Amino acid sequence: MTSYKRILIGLDLSEESSQVLQKAGTIGAACDAELTLAHVIEPLTFAYGGDIPMDLSEVQEQLQTQAKEQLRKAAAQLNIPAERQHVVLGQPATEIHRLAEEMQADLVVIGSHGRHGLALLLGSTANGVLHGASCDVLAVRVHTEDK
Incomplete structure (x- = not known):
């Protein structure tokens, strides 16, 4: 098995994120890897195409x-320090x-909800991460409580 040294965990901060965190924590502990958390927020102007005539900055x-x-609460579960917790604005993948790339990760762990189209297999963000990554990607199938 490949021994991972730097693992990036991409969380959407949904209720199911704990499943992704748990899986990444298990792999990180087994490999004695450095864990980093990330959450990406799409700018509201992306969502609304800039068509709203109001200031959304607040x-x-x-x-x-x-x-x-x-993210801080999630990081506390795995003792991930503040300098390895990232909330960034942009397109998630x-x-x-x-x-x-910046942290020279050798594994990215993300959740996969898989709902429709190609997203049935991976989810749109998971699919985007998988197809552009220069390292291994683990898409953790997350399950909602009602399933």
Whole structure:
């Protein structure tokens, strides 16, 4: 088995993120790897195409503040220090690739909800991360409580 030294964990901060965190933590412990957490927030202008004639910067700041707090709580479960917790703005797959390159990750762990189309297999973000990554990618199949 490949021994991973730097693992990037991409979380969407949904309720199912704990499943991804648990799997990554197990692999990290087995390999004595350095773990880094990341959450990517798409700018609200992406979601609304810039068609809303109002300043969304305050809402965007609130989203970032909430995400940082949620990521901090997730990081505490695996004793991941603040300098390895990243909340970034951008397109999720692109930012995960950038962070993985910057930290020289040899494994990226992400969740896969798999709902429709090609997303049935991986999910759109998971699919984007998988197809552009320069390292191994583990897509953890997450299950919602109602299944």
